[in-house]
Amino acid sequence: MIAELGQFAIIMALLAAIAQSILPLIGAERLDSRLMAFGSQASLVQLLFVILAFGCLTQAYIVSDFTLVNVAENSHSTKPLLYKISGVWGNHEGSMLLWILILAVFGAAVAAFGRNLPVTLKARVLAVQAMIGVGFLTFLIFTSNPFTRLLVPPENGRDLNPLLQDPGLAFHPPMLYIGYVGFSVAFSFAIAALIEGKVDAAWARWVRPWTLTAWTFLTGGIALGSWWAYYELGWGGWWFWDPVENVSFMPWLMGTALLHSAIVVEKRNSLKVWTILLAILTFSLSLIGTFIVRSGLLTSVHAFAVNPERGIFILFLLAIAIGGSLALFAFRAPSLKAGGIFSPISREGGLLLNNLLLSTACATVFLGTLYPLFMEALGGGRVSIGPPFYNNTFVPVMVPLLLLVCVGPLLPWKRADLIGVLGRLKYAGLATILAILAAWYITEGGPLLAILGLGMAAWLLLGTLSEWADKIKLFRAPLATSWQRMVKLPGSAWGMTLAHGGLAIAVAGMISTSAWKVEDVAVLKPGETISVAGTDYRFDGVRELTGPNYQAVEGTFTVSQNGEFMAILKPEKRLYNVQKMPTTEAAIYSTFVGDYYAVIGDQVEDGGWTVRIYREPMVTWIWFGCTLMVLAGLLSLADRRLRVGAPAGKRKQGKRKQKSHQNAAA
Structure with a gap:
């Protein structure tokens, strides 16, 4: 009975998502407040039904209901309770249901917390969010039903993959999925903006907290997966450029670019078209990652599905979601008004360079991940691309980015004096030289590139601290004044400092363990x-x-x-x-x-x-730095400026315009 209730809940969630994807769009076009309000109500109904379905599947795992195919194939009566629960998403069908649950949570969150949004934009965002839900709910019902019954249930199940029976893997997928699916909100905002033909500072202010939430959880999920691989697989490594690792890393790179680009839209009303494209590409990479892992193209502990029917279905969804959104972008983007003009040497220019380097780095990972699959599909045989490829392509792109990260925040908007900015970093530069000499002495002179890499990490950390000291006028004003300025720093300022500092610490750990790791294998008797x-x-x-x-x-x-x-x-x-x-x-x-x-x-x-x-x-140091980056995201989300939406004046102006449109329609 519980399984049938879960099946019914999935079908009802699909019906609610279909209605939510259609009626609010019609309401936004006609300025019908009742139809637009329906989007919020439907998102909550959809969430309730998905929660019910997920709860039914979880209950089946807890009680070891082996009359369900999904439970019989992925659980066992003697398995600890933690792994019975984590087994819900430790398989293809359950992981897709978790994906849909998180998608519904984000949709309902937009409905609940988006009170400051213009009603037409909110209606369109919720409709686009529901369209994504329709695709995945349809996929779940017709190709990946987690509630399929087993005619002759076994006494015990086949158990969960032993590699997944670990606390790290119990929490890694949900964190990763929150990151993946969280970018769907930025995607929905982008599509809604293209439909309306309007992107402004208020739009960027509304997009940033959702993007930041996704980025924060994706950072935590990637770090947790790396930590699990380090201690569980027994190989002493933390990253292997495995394709499944790469498909989570690519949206992280593009999402990082999106976060920085949205700042330019908000502060300077520039890079609007580029930011829209980044929002589309970031979520598209999340969908591509789903296709690669869920279709069975990869043979991995993470690749749960080996089913051509599912692969074709997901490929069809990708064609609609990615192809359709890019087609809409090509059609509507030229109509968006251009933003302000800025000098190449400016904060806008620095953030644009940041975006270009991150996008290039993402492109190298994308090529290295998918090229072997394309070659095999075209009959070219199996091609193996491993760490040497990424070391020779990805690393050279990231080096200039890391060197410039601490320079960008010191650049003023619109136009900057680069020599003057570098002069403010002179002490950081001198301390970096001392750090390089110290590393040279401690490591007895090598490897040279690793020592220079540590110097780069030191430059990033010291430059970040210099920028923070500059904000509070440390040593340039009385200590009491510096203390007051520090206390009044907004959460986003603290977040930026912690994120850049955490990145520097993580990079130092990556370089050190890669360059000076020692391994020995022996046969020993007691x-x-x-x-x-x-x-x-x-x-x-x-x-x-x-x-x-x-x-x-x-x-x-x-x-x-x-x-x-x-x-x-x-x-x-x-x-x-x-x-x-x-x-x-x-x-x-x-x-x-x-x-x-x-x-x-x-x-x-x-x-x-x-x-x-x-x-x-x-x-x-790798995971300590990543923890600081996650903390940075949470601190930034605590910044009131990211939670109130657009400034009050802009909200009132938008409401007056909307009211005049409604009066005209009446």
Whole structure:
């Protein structure tokens, strides 16, 4: 009965979405307030039905209802409760239902919090948002129904993929999906603006908080996935340029460009057409990522679906959503009024250069991800594109961007004196040179490019701090005055400083662990010791463990340096009872300067065990920097200026114009 209720809820949600995608558009065209208001009501109804459907599927997982095909194939009665719940989205059908739930939440949020929006714009935004929902609800019902019954249910299920039975993977997909789907709101605003033929500062002010929300969660989701891969897969790496990693990274790059471009629209009424295009492309990349992962084109732990019918359906949705939006853009964009003129050396120019570099970097990742698929589809055989390609294409594009990040905020609007701006960064430059010399001394002279990379990260961090100090007039005014200015800094100012500073810290961690990582593989018997990067690891032996749904072998290592005890590491090698799939649970001891990382493998014939030991310099800086970036997004969202919409004067002016139109229509 619960499954049938969930099926009914999905169908009702589809009907509500269809009505929401049509009637508000008609109301906006006719200036009919009742039809326009229907969009808000329908979005709430749609959300309630989707919540009901998601709740029904979750309940089926919790009680292990193996009469559902979806539950039988992705759960087991002995699985811990956390992984029963996370199993809801640990498969194709459930993950698509989660996608639709988040989409409905964003649509209802626009309806609930968009009271400052012009009613015609709000109606069109909600209609476009509902059109996306129609596509995915149709896809769910006809190709990916999570409530399909099983005639002969098994006593127990097939269990969830053991790699997904981890706390990191329990929360990683929802965060990632909030980022993916959150960009749909910016997309809907862009399409609505093209229909109305109007983009102004108020429009940009309304778009920014939704874009910032998506960017914040996508940043957290990518970081969490990277952290999971680092400690769970046992390879000691944090990023491999895997296609599934790339499809989440591409909308992040384009979304970052969109955030900066929207600032120019809001402050200077420039780059309007470009910002609209970025909003379309950012969400389009989210949809393309869905197609790549869900269609089965990739063989990966993340690729849940291997079904040509689903792939063709998603490809059809992509053609309508992306092709239709780009066609509308080509038709309507020329009618948008051009914005203000600015000098190339200005804050507008700096943000435009930021956008161009981010877009170019995204294009290189896009090419590297899809080129092998195109070649295989055209009969060219399998082509492998790995880290060397991205190191030679992506990194050179990002270097100038990172060097310029701390310069841009110091540039005034419209026209700037570049020499004068660089003069304000002279102390940051001197400190950067000292940092490079210190890195050269500590690392004993190499590698040179890595040392220069650390200098670049230091420049970014010190330049960001210099810009913050300049805002509060630190050392240029009495400390009491600087304190007052600091306290009064808006949330968005703090957010920018933290985001740029967090990026600098993360980059330093990426460079350090890539350049100075040390790895050693050996066969050890209990009591034997291996020395890696000046640290001793004594193998004390193994013991067998029994988990709730797996058997494990746990090794014990005593870590010491110069004869002094540091830590005990206990890595595991697990074998899950149902799927008979082994997994690695690395043991990690983290410090400020790096990680001590141990992995235990298989036993060999002479009684020894294969072990892998890694020394990971500054690797935790990556996730600390990403955490600062997430905090930066949350602080910026707390800024009242991003929550009130357009300034009061502009809102009143817009309401007067709208009222005059309604009177004329009457």
